[in-house]
Amino acid sequence: MRDCVKTRGGYDRVLMAVAASFLTVSATSALAQGDAPRSSAAELAIEAAIPRPEPANVPPPTAADIKLDTTATVSPDSAKTPAAPQDTAAAPAAPAIKPADSAAAPATEPDKAATAPAAAPNAPATAAAPATETAKDPVKAASNVPAADQPVADRLRDLMTTxxxxxxxxxxxxxxxxxxxxxxxxxxxxxxxxxxxxxxxxxxxxxxxxxxxxxxxxxxxxxxxxxxxxxxxxxxxxxxxxxxxxxxxxxxxxxxxxxxxxxxxxxxxxxxxxxxxxxxxxxxxxxxxxxxxxxxxxxxxxxxxxxxxxxxxRGGAEAAAIQIEDGPALKYTPARGKNAPEADAQMSDPRVPQLRAKLGVENPSDDRYDAKVAAAVRKFQDSVELKPTGILDDRTVKALNTPKRDKQIDTILVNMERWRWLPRDLGAPAIGDAYVILNVPDYTLKVMQHGAQVWTTRVVTGKPGVHATPLLSETMKFITVNPTWNVPPSIIYNEYLPALQQDPTVLERMGLRLERARDGSIHISQPPGEANALGRIRFNFPNKFLVYQHDTPDKYLFAKDERAFSHGCMRVQYPDQYASVLLNIAEPNQHYTPEKIRSMYGSSEIDLKFPTPIPVNITYQTAFVDDAGKLQFRKDIYGRDATMIAMLKNNRGKDLENVVAHAQPSYSRPTGPLPSAVSVAAGNDYSSGPNFFERLFGGGGFNPTPPAPIGRRGQPRGVFTR
Structure with missing residues (x-):
């Protein structure tokens, strides 16, 4: 009815029709009943709502009766019931005047709704009322809890509430x-x-x-x-x-x-x-x-x-630990001269047989500290982060007598913990779950696909301290052949500007280009070429730490066992092969080869974008199992293990799950005076222009806005709950 009645005038006309209908019914009823005593207003209203085959003789209704009548019409079935034959055309529509108002009435006028069932127990509205009230109050509803568990359920409700x-x-x-x-x-x-x-x-x-x-x-x-x-x-x-x-x-x-x-x-x-x-x-x-x-x-x-x-x-009974006694330092000195007797270059000591047994050196009864024993001691020293001298000194004896198993267990525990930080899906499903994983302490990079290793190479990582390679998971979106090196602000501030104060020509001699913007900021870059610090290829996975993987002209560093020499970026030993492997994963129909990549070398940047970005995971695995199933340990070059072990043993509980906000990397360009002899690039039209984040990674079309800092903005450091 609400959809049909558009104005107040239309609504009034309907009410008048209803009133006329009730008046007709009331007059007829009065003639039939004569002097019969009048019923209550509620009874009259309910009776008037029930269709009858013959006109009823009832007293005239009041305005209150009409309101009660609409309230009583709550059952859909009553609206469908044929109305009694009447001479008035409006009479059949009376029960369905405002069904929406009728349904809402019990909620807005609870006292009247509660009175209706008592006045007319057989009316349709009274039949629905108890069910409605039960549904609203779950406490009164029939419980599905077994009787034996109901007391526990009641107590659980109280405990959760209070x-x-x-x-x-x-x-x-x-x-x-x-x-x-x-x-x-x-x-x-x-x-x-x-x-x-x-x-x-x-x-x-x-x-x-x-x-x-x-x-x-x-x-x-x-x-x-x-x-x-x-x-x-x-x-x-x-x-x-x-x-x-x-x-x-x-x-x-x-x-x-x-x-x-x-x-x-x-x-x-x-x-x-x-x-x-x-x-x-x-x-x-x-x-x-x-x-x-x-x-x-x-x-x-x-x-x-x-x-x-x-x-x-942790399993099985351990053999009795072999303890090495204190004593003088033992050192192996190679014999000098071709004819020098071997015995003259060796020391003998009664502790050596125990040392041989503990380190697994052959001839356990031999008391000579020979080359094999010295090599075993050197290897042990390296594994416990002592200087690998091969000399059995007091520190080495103490380390030998310290339970090795406990330290190995602690190392494994923190490495298992770091695995929990990584994404559950390391790869991209659209390209066979392919991903790149780089292990900083092992100085290796691996490309994985379909759960198997596709390719691996050596890498150079960041120096310990402020240049440590960050740990992260990002996606590699493209690679750049012949990249320009846009020097990060940290290097400009901390290295190049101080160097310019000592030698204003240093950048020019290094082949670097210095530009000053109209706002006074400084930008330093190195054009593409064979001598470029990034080499011939840069692998881009934009991140807030401004690091990436790249080629390098310093190939000799890959021959070293420990390769932590960079400012945080990762240098790849065979970048042309790496590029072809990644491109063949991203675009298998293009048939990239290292030769095809090298044919692109020149003086202009070339961006090769991946249709599907490839995830890159930078990890810190000081303990891992190699392909032969052997447990391997690596030196804790950044002190991550030591920090985590100490935190876990301090038993700080759930406080360790809180998020700590750290100061974020700066993306502002350096400003300030330059020595008068510094050469600024001629014809410089460089302005505040692109965000440095975009200039650094290139490949336009990517959002240059750096990631938001962890925690609340405006606070350099704070603790927040995860």
Missing amino acids: KGARYLDRKAERAAVEKFYTTRDYAPIWTQSGNLTAAAKGVIARLKEAASDGLNPADYPVPDFAAAATSPDALADADLKLTAAMLDYARQAQSGRMHWSQVSGDIQYPEHPIDPNEVLANVTGAKDASAALDSYNPPQKLYKELKAKLAEL
Whole structure:
């Protein structure tokens, strides 16, 4: 009716028609009933709404009666019932004047709605009222909880309402748990009639085995359900505690016990938090709850291999540790002269047989400190980050007597932790899950596709300290042949401007071009060419740290075992091969070869864009399992292991999951006075122009805006909850 009545005048005409109808009915009813006593207004209204085969003799209705009549018409069936035959055309429409208003009336006028059922028990409106009220109040609804569990459910409802934050300190997890319990009418999740469910047993088993996953079982305490079985209060408390412990495990298994920002400001990985709603549904609905919970650990093969090696190191009875006694330093000196007797170049000591046995050197009964023993000592020193001299001195003896296994276990644990920071899907599905992974301490880069290694090469990485290569996951969008080197602001500030004060001609002699913009800022670049610092190819994956992979004219550095020499970028040994491998993955029909890449070398930049960007993952793996299945350790060149081990052993708990905001890299161009003898590029029309982020990576069309800093803007450092 509301759709048809467009004006107030139309609405008034309808009301008048209804009133006329009631007057007709009332007059006829009065003649029939004579002196019969009048009924109440509510009774009259309800009777008037019920179609009758014969006209009824009732008193004339009032305005209040008409309002009550529309309220009573709440049943769709009553609107469909044929009206009594009347001479007035408007009469049949009376029951369906305003159905929407009729439905809303009980909510807006509860007192009148509550009165109607008592006045007319047989009316259609009264039949619907109890069901409506029950649906609105879930407490009064029939519970689906078994009688034996109802006391626990009642207590769970009270605990979640009054003390939910005590069990779950994260708002999103608390909301998810409350929603999950509500859908179950607060039936306990982990017990039935006081007994543990199969899901509970699986979850408890996984939590107790958390150490095998590189986690700390003490972080996921398991309540004593046997002791709690005698009390609904205790069972409800235990149910919530196990739910909270399960969510803590899933969150830390997936994202880590510590946030990567706690370790250093030069780490940036994408967040991948758990969805607590999904965890609750997944684990409680799984056939194997333990396996479902375990699935939140990293899926990568290298993580699983480290987990297996961790079990080997922890398992089995260890042989009695061989202790090397203190004594004079032992040194092997090669014999001088072709005819010098070998014995003259060696030292003998009663400790050497023990040393041979401990280091696995042949001839365990031989007490001579010969070349083989010295080589074994040198290798050991290198593995524990001592200077590899080959001399058995006091520091080496102390390191030999320190339980090696404990340090190896700690190293494996922090490497497993770093795997949790990486994306769950390292590659791009559209191109066979292809990705690049670079291990900084191992100085190697690998291209992976379909789960297998496609290609590998040596790399040079950043120097320890301010030039450390950052850890990140980004996507390589294109490569540039014959790149221009746009010198980053940090190098201009810290190296080139001070050098210009000493020698104003240094940049000119290095083949660098200096430009000053109209706003006074300075830009330094090196044109493409064989002597360019980036070599012939640059591999671009724009990131806030302004680093990339590139060729280099300093090829001799790849022959060194330790190759941390750059300002943070990664130099690739065979860039032409690397480029062809990536291009053949991105565009397999183009048939790129290293020769085809080299044919592009010249003096003009050439951008080769990938139809599908290739993920690049920069990692820090000081412990990994090689292709032969052997556990390998690498030197902690940036001190990441030491920092993480100390933090985990300090037992700061969930505080380690907080996000720390670090000062962000500066993209501003250097300004300031230059020595008078400095040569500024002639014909300079360089202005404030493109953002430096865009100039650095080239390849127009990419958003030059640097990523937002971690945490709140305007604060150089702070702590925030993940």
